[in-house]
Amino acid sequence: MAPEITLNIRKTFVDRATIAVQLRLPLDPPSVTILFGPSGSGKTTILRCLAGLEQPEEGTISWNGQIWFDAATHVHAPPQARGLGYMAQAYALFPNYTVEGNIAYGLSGLSIQEKKARVNEVLSLLQITQLAQQKPAQLSGGQQQRVALARAIARRPQLLLLDEPLSALDAPTRTKLCEDLRMLLTRLAIPAVVVTHDWTEALALGDQMAVIDEGRLLQTGIPQDVFSRPINADVARVVGIETVLHGRVREIRDELATVQVGPVPVIAVASPGLESDVFVCIRAEDVTLELAGSSETSARNHLRGTVQAITSLGALVRVTIDCGFLLTALVTRSAQSELRLAIGSDVRAAFKAGSVHLIPRR
Amino acid sequence: MNWMAIWVTCKLATLTSLTLLIIGLPIAYWLTYSKWRWKFLIESIVALPLVLPPTVLGFYILIAIGPHSPIGRFYTDLVGHPLPFSFQGLLLASILYSLPFAVQPFATAFEQVDRKLIEASWTLGLSKLKTFFRLILPLSTAGLITGVVLSFAHTLGEFGVVLMVGGNIEGITRTVSIEIYDEVQALNYAAAAKTSALLLLVSYTVLLLVYAMNRRVWSVWPQK
Numbered sequence: 001m002a003p004e005i006t007l008n009i010r011k012t013f014v015d016r017a018t019i020a021v022q023l024r025l026p027l028d029p030p031s032v033t034i035l036f037g038p039s040g041s042g043k044t045t046i047l048r049c050l051a052g053l054e055q056p057e058e059g060t061i062s063w064n065g066q067i068w069f070d071a072a073t074h075v076h077a078p079p080q081a082r083g084l085g086y087m088a089q090a091y092a093l094f095p096n097y098t099v100e101g102n103i104a105y106g107l108s109g110l111s112i113q114e115k116k117a118r119v120n121e122v123l124s125l126l127q128i129t130q131l132a133q134q135k136p137a138q139l140s141g142g143q144q145q146r147v148a149l150a151r152a153i154a155r156r157p158q159l160l161l162l163d164e165p166l167s168a169l170d171a172p173t174r175t176k177l178c179e180d181l182r183m184l185l186t187r188l189a190i191p192a193v194v195v196t197h198d199w200t201e202a203l204a205l206g207d208q209m210a211v212i213d214e215g216r217l218l219q220t221g222i223p224q225d226v227f228s229r230p231i232n233a234d235v236a237r238v239v240g241i242e243t244v245l246h247g248r249v250r251e252i253r254d255e256l257a258t259v260q261v262g263p264v265p266v267i268a269v270a271s272p273g274l275e276s277d278v279f280v281c282i283r284a285e286d287v288t289l290e291l292a293g294s295s296e297t298s299a300r301n302h303l304r305g306t307v308q309a310i311t312s313l314g315a316l317v318r319v320t321i322d323c324g325f326l327l328t329a330l331v332t333r334s335a336q337s338e339l340r341l342a343i344g345s346d347v348r349a350a351f352k353a354g355s356v357h358l359i360p361r362r
Numbered sequence: 363m364n365w366m367a368i369w370v371t372c373k374l375a376t377l378t379s380l381t382l383l384i385i386g387l388p389i390a391y392w393l394t395y396s397k398w399r400w401k402f403l404i405e406s407i408v409a410l411p412l413v414l415p416p417t418v419l420g421f422y423i424l425i426a427i428g429p430h431s432p433i434g435r436f437y438t439d440l441v442g443h444p445l446p447f448s449f450q451g452l453l454l455a456s457i458l459y460s461l462p463f464a465v466q467p468f469a470t471a472f473e474q475v476d477r478k479l480i481e482a483s484w485t486l487g488l489s490k491l492k493t494f495f496r497l498i499l500p501l502s503t504a505g506l507i508t509g510v511v512l513s514f515a516h517t518l519g520e521f522g523v524v525l526m527v528g529g530n531i532e533g534i535t536r537t538v539s540i541e542i543y544d545e546v547q548a549l550n551y552a553a554a555a556k557t558s559a560l561l562l563l564v565s566y567t568v569l570l571l572v573y574a575m576n577r578r579v580w581s582v583w584p585q586k
Contacts, residue, residue, distance in 0.1 A: 053481050079484040086485035092478040096500050105496070106486030155487065 003027040003064040005159075009049055009056035019045055019056075019215035027064060030191040034206035034223060036199070037238060042215040043195045044089075044163055050193060051086045051161050052079035063159070085152030085160040085190070090168060091144050093136035099147050100132040106155045122150040125184070142173040149181070153188060160185070160192035166201055175271070178204050179360060199227065199241055203279050203359045213238045224279065233313050240283065242318075242328035246361065247280040256300070256353055264324035267300040268356035279359040284318060286355035287329035289339060290348045300353040303327065307345050310336070321349050364557070366533050367541040374449070374537060375517040378456040379510045382464035385457070386509060390468030391494065409462045416459065420526025423455045452528035452535050459523045460513040467512060471505020472498055508572050515568040518561065
């Protein structure tokens with residue numbers, strides 16, 4: 001049996017939807033799994049069950065064949081026994097210890113020299129050596145996040161659990177640290193489970209993802225696939241973004257990037273430090289459909305294509321257009337009839353450069 | 363001034379507060395973290411000395427350690443003399459009498475330690491015991507000092523329990539508060555005034571210490 005985490009749990013709440021989830025996470029090669037969902041969906045609780053901080057009422061959790069939890073036989077491995085690196089949402093740094101003290105805190109069983117060496121190793125890995133003697137209260141949000149990460153990885157855990165690792169940061173810091181975090185996770189080669197509600201983080205960090213909503217598992221898969229091919233309307237609503245494509249930045253001029261997506265160039269607003277390989281993300285509701293040959297608009301992207309599929313979503317209709325790549329648009333039912341959209345009809349899709357999100361791909 | 367009474371009082375208060383530091387910590391820990399549904403029963407027992415007249419508490423302790431109780435007989439067999447009207451008996455009574463003054467500040471301090479920090483410590487591999495000593499205790503120092511100082515001060519001033527359990531034996535169980543009472547009975551107001559002033563000064567200093575350390579309104583009063 002390939003090493004994996006299996007999780008099959010059920011937990012009821014008085015004031016929230018019951019969590020009933022079945023998940024298998026491969027451990028080899030080490031990969032990053034995203035638990036994705038809106039707040040209150042139960043993803044943090046699932047992470048806490050994995051950490052042993054909460055117990056489900058029913059079910060089992062096993063790690064690489066080792067039973068961590070089994071409600072039927074009352075097995076519950078405490079968090080101490082699970083070899084974890086767990087990072088809580090607000091980092092939970094110990095206020096009475098320095099940065100160094102926080103990192104060394106879990107390193108019992110090592111000699112003083114080994115401890116010192118390990119602390120210095122993670123301090124330099126996270127580029128926070130200069131903060132070693134500071135107390136957590138003196139640090140900025142981004143610095144605290146790095147210290148919390150350093151503390152979590154210092155013990156060389158067999159599993160990293162990160163609860164919203166970036167949500168407490170302001171937007172510019174978040175973008176920067178998101179890239180750093182991905183590099184760190186790749187370098188550490190420790191299996192990781194990351195809880196997030198932010199789709200840019202999911203795409204940037206995840207090797208696979210599980211979409212959770214109201215305590216249920218809706219879809220699992222590679223993030224790009226889940227975002228671009230939600231299996232049903234629920235997933236589409238939760239993930240909120242429907243076109244995710246590989247692209248290559250061809251040129252950047254006047255802060256506008258031309259990104260080659262298959263045979264088609266797409267114009268997008270360039271963020272600083274843009275890499276050549278990117279995910280090109282377009283929300284379905286940002287795509288306008290027009291009849292071919294209509295007048296100029298302010299949108300930078302006008303792509304001719306043919307309608308491939310039409311799915312009804314109540315008042316809205318999801319239209320998939322083949323314009324060199326598959327692009328999803330969300331239009332009203334009345335727009336569909338005015339444009340006489342049917343499978344095979346020619347149409348022009350328009351979207352603004354600002355609606356195209358570019359996410360560095362590693 | 364009766365230095366012997368002052369010595370007995372200081373010895374009693376010091377031993378009481380130190381003992382309470384040792385036995386109060388596990389009780390406070392249990393009261394803070396236990397999820398037992400009937401916990402409030404124990405909480406109420408711990409708080410009982412706050413409201414019970416000292417004479418009532420003293421009476422029950424006297425009965426409990428007296429020669430007719432199993433505890434009293436066991437102690438007499440073991441040590442050779444009975445517990446009532448001895449310093450040891452007085453110490454036991456003082457510990458029970460001051461229990462809430464130590465336990466409640468301890469428990470309040472433990473409660474204020476963020477649950478997330480404790481969980482972080484567990485996930486870093488530290489047992490509950492190690493987490494207690496390396497995280498909870500260092501974060502609760504103000505509460506610990508408050509508890510120790512309050513139980514010390516409270517023991518300094520106890521009267522009813524001492525009289526019931528310890529009696530009034532010079533050099534053994536005669537404390538400052540009993541001394542003052544004796545002086546007043548003997549119409550020796552000057553001596554009573556001196557001793558009273560000393561007790562007032564010490565008590566005030568002790569409270570100053572607690573307030574200055576916590577800098578919070580009503581920090582002396584148990585918050586639960």
